[in-house]
Amino acid sequence: MIRPALSRTLAVGCSVLALNLGLGLGLAAPALAQQSSARLEALTPPPLEYAHRTLGNGLNVYSMPDPTAGTVTIQVWYDVGGKDDPQGRSGFAHLFEHILSRKTVNLPYGMISTMVENAGGTRNASTSQDFTNYYETVPPQYLEQMLWTHAERMARPVVDQAVFEAERSIVKEELRQNVLAPPYGRFGRFVIGDNSFDDSIYRRSVIGSIEELDSAQLPDALAFHEAYYRPATATLIVSGNFDPAQLDRWVDQYFTDIDNPGRPVPRFARRPVEPRTAPRSVVAYAPNVPLPAIAAIYQGVADASPDTAALEVMSAVMSRGESSRLYKALVYEKQLAASAFLSAQGQEEAGSIVAQVTVAQGKAVEDAEVALNLELDRIRNEPITATELAEAQTEILASDLRQRETSSGRAFILGRVLIAQNDPKAADERIAAIKAVTIADVQRVARTYLNENARVSARYLDQSQAPAGTPAFDEQTGWRNPAPMPAFLTVPPAILPPNELLPEGQRQAAPTPGAARPMAAPVIAERTLSNGLRVIVARSTDLPIMNAQLVVNGGAAGDPADRPGLASMTAALATQGAGGRTAPEIASTLEALGANIGGGAGADSTSLFVSAPTASADAVGAVLADVVQRPTFEAAEVERSRTRAVNALRVALRQPGPIASQVLARVAYGDAAYGAPSGGTIASLGALTRDEIVASHQRWWRPDNAALIITGNMTAEEGFAFAEKTLGSWAKPSGAVPTTPTRAGAPLPPRVIVVDLPGSGQAAVTAAVPGPRRGDPTFYPLSVAGAVIGGGQNGHLFQEVRAKRGLSYGAYASVAARRDGGLLTATTQTKNESASEVVDLVLAELDRLVTEPVTETAVKDRETFLTGGFSRGIETTGGLGGFIADAVTYGLPLDESTAYAGKIEATTPESLQAVARSTLGAERAYVVVVGESSLFVDQLRAKHPDLVVIPSSQLDLGSAGLGVQ
Known part of the structure; x- marks a missing residue:
């Protein structure tokens, strides 16, 4: 798996706050500043807690115990990535991500995965320009066994012809699946990647090329492994439920005796990165590009730069959430784009900034470029508002808190900063830096780094639009970076004898698991409100977070045969204006509270969720009440949502996987409800009317046809009180609860x-x-x-x-x-x-x-x-x-x-x-x-x-x- 550069955009989940995050609407500047400061203090996460030691062979070990966790995560991070690939051998670090997961002196091919899955765990690995990591999450009793497998991979891997050829074939299929099959895979991986850096070591793609992978030989692989993979280039992180003293004993037992090679790790002198001084434009044509795309590419900064925090806030103002500038201007208001974002990516030694836009169907590329340029000019030339600054900081800190909720998430945060900055304190220092960013800082970094004299402007178009005689994508030169590719090292040949799998009777057995530790089951309580709404509360954490999910029976299976996508469109539109708030106002309100809202229609039910701090539950509940009971379904919003849905369909239906999934449903279910695409078709979405959407909401969204599930840090009585306050006044219609037709239909013959x-x-x-x-x-x-x-x-x-x-x-x-x-x-x-x-x-x-x-x-x-x-x-x-929610949907x-x-x-x-x-x-x-x-x-x-x-x-x-x- 290729991991992108150290992105600072984290997963969506539940945030942790200690007080009610008011919006500050109408407050004077000093009062707003004071409230913003209090809000950020409430969002400040506790520091990462860890112990560190270094073994005699150079292996760094970090332990992060959490006795409340139900699992333990074991990670090994190697300070080797795509930037270390030898000359003519791009993709080698990623290839070794695969190879070192497969076979050792004591473990036959694939046995590591077998052990992890048979333990009820999960494992994976990833490669970036700066690192390769391997990680498992397992029940705590399997910790020793997993440590032993990591020691096996570090000290006794088997890199033979069979493993080399098998993994090379798999990597080529990964490249085809993740780069060549998706419509925009080539754009991101090759066009933007090649033009983000000029003479930098980050210029080449981490996944490499099929040609260079095919030209590699086993001796190349043995030389690369011997050059870079050793205890002194590795960091072991263990996070979760374990005894620290016992961990130290196991680490000493399995890792202390692993030799660190005497030969130094190959390094080459970096050429100074010269600032780009002249803009340029590139155009690329590729197959199956449903909507044009454009990008503005700038040089950025290394992760340790003092400007990183301000660039992160700038990125959030530009493209984090539906209240961000690019979304509001290009997607929502002007409707020129199907998507628009800006990302500032910092890595260990350099960085890049990319603004990327997928142009909406029927819109001109030139108009999208003008709109993008206006927003880039605005962020450079006009100070952002205090409200924008506070919202961006809130969103960033809330995202960090969400990742720190789990022991695995905390381990990944630590591993990334150790590689990028070689400083375990950097993750917590980043939090302080984000809070300290000012309006002036954002404008300064925008003017400094969004430099039009250092910009590469890229267009990505379907091959059918190419001038006659334009070669296929792989043969085009028009989009390639004209700067010479840097020369990379050629590592010395391997001198150690290669390892071999021992005969079965001579292999060392893996340690047996310890005693299992019981997990506490959630306590579930249920009550039905007077209006018929079923309320289910499950207290699941001591953290001050809550999640409320409304489940409405029916879903896509209730759509009329000629209107597939009706339930999905209704759910999407519910959050796009309700109770007197416009769509942007709903987004701004919730994002300022550190909350999230979302939902959609599945085959059997429609769901809508909000995730928020428990202290903000009342404010978030007020928005939820409006969205559920009083959506406005304004005509303009119907058209916006229709356009977005159609654009998304156009993209999906140029990819083999999504097409196969939707065709399979029709083949299996025919004209029964399950056969229709839940997201609709271009024709059915185009035919939907506002009246049909309003009628669908009135028919299905009713309290006696719904359940509200509340999880998190609410007791049963607190959850029931929240439900009563939020949806207790939701009126129950007098008519009968609707039913769905036969959903699956009679089995159809195979085809x-x-x-x-x-x-x-x-x-x-x-x-x-x-x-x-x-x-x-x-x-x-x-x-x-x-x-x-x-x-x-x-x-x-x-x-x-x-x-x-x-x-x-x-x-x-x-x-x-x-x-x-x-x-x-x-x-x-x-x-x-x-x-x-x-x-x-x-x-x-x-x-x-x-x-x-x-x-x-x-x-x-x-x-x-x-x-x-x-x-x-x-x-x-x-x-x-x-x-x-699934149990409710399926009648369990x-x-x-x-x-x-x-x-x-x-x-x-x-x-x-x-x-x-x-x-x-x-x-x-x-x-x-x-x-x-x-x-x-x-x-x-x-x-x-x-x-x-x-x-x-x-x-x-x-x-x-x-x-x-």
Whole structure:
């Protein structure tokens, strides 16, 4: 996995505050400043707590104990990344991210992933220009075992021809999936990446190129590993529930004796980064670009720069949230853009600033460029307001608090600053710096770094718009940076003998897990208000945060057949003006409170959530009450939302994965409600009227057809009081509660559909068989069967498609939860030429469990995989609320949060095979392949002569027939 540069945009979640964050509307400047100061003090997180020591071999060890955590996270960060790739070998650090996860002297290929998943944990790794990291989150009793695996990878990895070739193939598929298949993958990774730096070590792409990966040989890999991977370039971070003294003993036992090589780490003198002194413009043409895109690219600063905090605040003012300048001006008011953002990315040695806009359908690129330039001029030439400054600071600090809620999040914060600044205090110092930013600071950095004499202006257009004779993207030169590419080191050859996997009887066994530690179950209480609203409260944390989620029965399944997308549009519009507040006023109010709001329509229900500090619950509840009961659905907002939804659809329907998912629903369900796309079609969204949206809200959004789920730091009585104050006055209509038509319909015969998507960088392959409704007892053994087939890296599909053959970056299967009949679906993406082979592999796995018994050990391992993922999912306030919302949607008892694990663990080899025989089988499967069909359709047709090919330009998702004549 490629990790981008150290982005300062963190995940959305719940913030932690200690007081009510008033908006300060109408206050005089001194009063507003005083209130802003108090607000920021309330948002200031407690400092990161850690202990540090350095072993004799140079390994740095940081421990961050948290006895309240239900898990422990183990991370190893290597100070080696894309900037260290040798000359002619771009992508090597990322390749080694894959290689060092696979095989050691004592662990056969893939065994690390097996151990983690069988422990009920999760693992991953990532690479940036500055670092490569490896991390697991597991139950605390597996800490010693995970430490041992990291020591194995550090001291005894096996880098042989088989591992090298397998991982190189997988990396190439990752590049195709994440860069070549998405419409804007080439723009971000290559066009913007190549033009963000001139003579800098950050110039090359971290993922490299297929050509340079293909030219590499095993001796190159051995030399790179020997040069850079050693204890002295590594940092071990352990965070979560553990005994610090015991951790020290295990670290001494497993890491102290690892030798640090005597040869120095290769380093080359950096050329000083020269400031760009002349602007330039580039144009790139690529396949399957549904909407034009533009970018303004500037030179930035290293992460440790004293200007980093002011640039972060400037970025927030420009593009964080719906009240930001770029969103309001380009997306909301002028409607010139489908999306618009500005990001200031700092890395260890340099940085970049990129403003990027996706131009809305039917709008001129030139007009979008003018609008973007106006906003760039405004941030340079006009001071931001005190309100903008306070809101930006609040949002940034609230985001940091959200990440610090978990032990894993705190470990990642620490790891990033250790790599970027080599200072564990930098994360807390950043908080103080953000609070100290002034209006003058923001204008100063805008004038300094948004320098038009150092700007690269980029346009990204569909290949069909290219002048005659323009070569394909990979051969174009017009967008490439004219500055010479820096020369990189060639590392010396390896001198140590390579490691080999020991024979089975000679391998050291992994440590056995310790005693399990019980986890406290949430206490759930329920009450029905006088208007019929079902209220469920689950106190889940001691942190002062809360999450309220409204679930309305119906969802997309209640849409009229000719109006798919109606429920989704209704949910989207509810937050775009309500109770006398305009859409921008709702956004500003909530963002100033450190709160979030969102929602949408799923197949069976519509949901709306707010996440906020408990001290701000009343103020946030007032907004929620208006959004639920008094949305205005103004005509202008209907048109704005329609345009945004259509633009998003245009982007999605130029990607093989999203197309395959939507076509599969039509193939499996036909004209039944589940077959229609929940987000609508371009035609259905265009036909929706305001009256239909108002009628949909009146029909479905009613208290006796809804439930409010409250999780976080509210007692049951506090939660019920919040519900009564917020939605107790919501009037119940006199008519009967609406019902939905048959959602799944009768099972349809299997079909094979190919959607031809010319220029697609990959083919998406998906196959499914009908499954039970979520409330059916067979859902649980079928979920275990799905995990055997394609759950995580130990699923059959991952092993057959990725691990053994290197045909995909990943291949998975799962059972979809539905109120009526669901699907067991397998999905993957591969290069177009391999699509037919991958279809064979997927169908073989759907057949395999019908005849091949699964051992009791394998069943238990897959049960642990599922229950471990479930336990991690409900650890957070939002995760628990989401699960309870699902229980409401699917008609499950509220004790499902405690009963789920037992129901999964009740699966036996016999019950698994019984459900497999009644459900699975290639002869029952719906198969959809989306890609450049000329490269695979003949091979596929030889085995599936009745397959139907549909050109993507003729695909009609609004019809059960998909547009086939």
